[in-house]
Amino acid sequence: MDLVMGSVLILTCLLLFSYWKRSCKRGKLPPGPTPLPIIGNIHQIDVKNVHQAFTNFSKIYGPVFTLYFGMKPTVVLHGYEAIKEALIGHGEEFSGRGSAPIFQMISKDLGIGFSNGNAWKETRHFSLLTLRKLGVGKRSIENQIQEEAQFLVEELKKTNGSPYDPSFILTCAPCNVICAIIFQNRLEYNDQGFVNLVEKLNANSKILSSLWLQLCNMFPVLIDYCPGTHNTYYKNLTSIQSYLSAKIKEHEESLDVTNPRDFIDYFLIKGRQENHNQQSIYTRENLIATLNDLFVGGTDTLKTTMRFALLLLLKYPHVTAKVQEEIDRVIGRQRSPCLQDRKQMPYTDAVIHEVQRFIDIAPNSLPHEVTCDVKFRNYLIPKGTAIVTSLSSVLYDSNEFPNPETFDPGHFLDAKGNFKKSDYFMPFSAGKRVCLGEGLARMELFLFLTTILQNFKLKSLVPPKDINDTPQANVISVSPPPFQLCFIPL
Ligand code: HEM
Numbered sequence: 001m002d003l004v005m006g007s008v009l010i011l012t013c014l015l016l017f018s019y020w021k022r023s024c025k026r027g028k029l030p031p032g033p034t035p036l037p038i039i040g041n042i043h044q045i046d047v048k049n050v051h052q053a054f055t056n057f058s059k060i061y062g063p064v065f066t067l068y069f070g071m072k073p074t075v076v077l078h079g080y081e082a083i084k085e086a087l088i089g090h091g092e093e094f095s096g097r098g099s100a101p102i103f104q105m106i107s108k109d110l111g112i113g114f115s116n117g118n119a120w121k122e123t124r125h126f127s128l129l130t131l132r133k134l135g136v137g138k139r140s141i142e143n144q145i146q147e148e149a150q151f152l153v154e155e156l157k158k159t160n161g162s163p164y165d166p167s168f169i170l171t172c173a174p175c176n177v178i179c180a181i182i183f184q185n186r187l188e189y190n191d192q193g194f195v196n197l198v199e200k201l202n203a204n205s206k207i208l209s210s211l212w213l214q215l216c217n218m219f220p221v222l223i224d225y226c227p228g229t230h231n232t233y234y235k236n237l238t239s240i241q242s243y244l245s246a247k248i249k250e251h252e253e254s255l256d257v258t259n260p261r262d263f264i265d266y267f268l269i270k271g272r273q274e275n276h277n278q279q280s281i282y283t284r285e286n287l288i289a290t291l292n293d294l295f296v297g298g299t300d301t302l303k304t305t306m307r308f309a310l311l312l313l314l315k316y317p318h319v320t321a322k323v324q325e326e327i328d329r330v331i332g333r334q335r336s337p338c339l340q341d342r343k344q345m346p347y348t349d350a351v352i353h354e355v356q357r358f359i360d361i362a363p364n365s366l367p368h369e370v371t372c373d374v375k376f377r378n379y380l381i382p383k384g385t386a387i388v389t390s391l392s393s394v395l396y397d398s399n400e401f402p403n404p405e406t407f408d409p410g411h412f413l414d415a416k417g418n419f420k421k422s423d424y425f426m427p428f429s430a431g432k433r434v435c436l437g438e439g440l441a442r443m444e445l446f447l448f449l450t451t452i453l454q455n456f457k458l459k460s461l462v463p464p465k466d467i468n469d470t471p472q473a474n475v476i477s478v479s480p481p482p483f484q485l486c487f488i489p490l
């Protein structure tokens, strides 16, 4: 017994010593609570309330502190100033994507969201440019979204005002906007390939936000030795990839290099121009990974935001009434809402901003890492150190947004009722990794939500005061509780 205790003690000392030696060698990391061997600080972080845990640490150690998730040191940036200084002031250095074993296994460093270095830079640049060419921020995509919004309304009319959970249809609409961009055409809501795609994306985003997967990320040994949801994830992903692969093949066969139709065409044309280049990023694998990133990035985020928006509109009927009054006054019932209307609709604009602030959909954004040794404030952060940006700490800043725990469109309105911009509005993050789809997402949120409210009265199944609107956060994402409502045609 004594022998066992003795060896445990010695082992612990050795581990602590190796930590200490490593941290001496690895620069001067910001302060933080003392980690335990193997698990680091995990036992000190309440996974159900990561935001509060981080806020507590920031009170003790300041806005920049170090936590150990497992054996890996992670620098947490807390509050607007620290995040701005890092992501904008030191944009290049903080633009690395944190390595997460699960993501690596899946993306193999391809695509946009989980790639790094030159491949990331070029793929991201190409994608942004191509989205712009295809009309994001311009009329062509606006028309696509307006058209999709009308299909959404037709679908909702079919419910005849009976209780309905809109999750599935709210996934289809934004998914179809991505389809229109990359496959040229939207797909019918009952197209089997489309339904499969939406279901697999849904299943995977559920798995991605599960605690089990977070554990796999912290303790990569689990990936190989425990069967788990990540296997289902992988299978689903493979099936999405083969669907995309078939679509690409169709495009290759009908490609007209003088007349690109969509995202895939632009990519294939670039590939042909560069086919002598060994390092070209325009490979089929990279195309598949990039398309998958657009779907993954652009589907679940919008579904969750719109579902949450509906829940909040049910809970606060006086807010809904004011939005509908604004729609009646500015747009009327005869024509579809368009982006031009937004300028004359400060209240609606404020409501959508407040929904995004309040629900805080990506409390810690996606993991970053520093791309080289960085001197930051008084610290030296070694190349490759994981960085977490607490977007919650910005969106829930109580100086910028008094009573941040309260849903209040007034957070984005001045005394005269004009829309009031805030630099603290950071649900899409900031800097070089800022959400690639921010422009698209904001177009969609405005057009989908105003079109729904132009056509329906929303009816709750329970009294508004009983609606639970507390964001259910886990480590990486947020979702509203399941609910139904009635869409009563106006
Ligand atoms: C309400 C909607 C959305 C929200 C709140 C959101 C939020 C975010 C956030 C927080 C990040 C991480 C940024 C960082 O690492 O610092 C991100 C990245 C990304 N988003 Fe979005 N997003 C939304 C919609 C979209 C849409 C519609 C698309 C598709 C076009 C998209 C594509 C991406 C991609 C590709 C990345 C990775 C960028 C990179 O690593 O360089 N997102 N998004």
Ligand SMILES: *[C@@H]1O[C@H](CO)[C@@H](O)[C@H](O)[C@H]1NC(C)=O
Binding pocket: 046, 049, 050, 052, 053, 056
């Ligand atoms: C944060 O600190 C408060 C007060 O010190 C404590 O009651 C609370 O449990 C802490 N919360 C978390 C999530 O660590």
Ligand SMILES: *[C@@H]1O[C@H](CO)[C@@H](O)[C@H](O)[C@H]1NC(C)=O
Binding pocket: 200, 203, 204, 232, 235, 236, 239
């Ligand atoms: C995708 O995920 C769902 C739910 O997790 C699962 O039921 C289904 O079998 C998976 N599909 C494939 C092709 O593995």
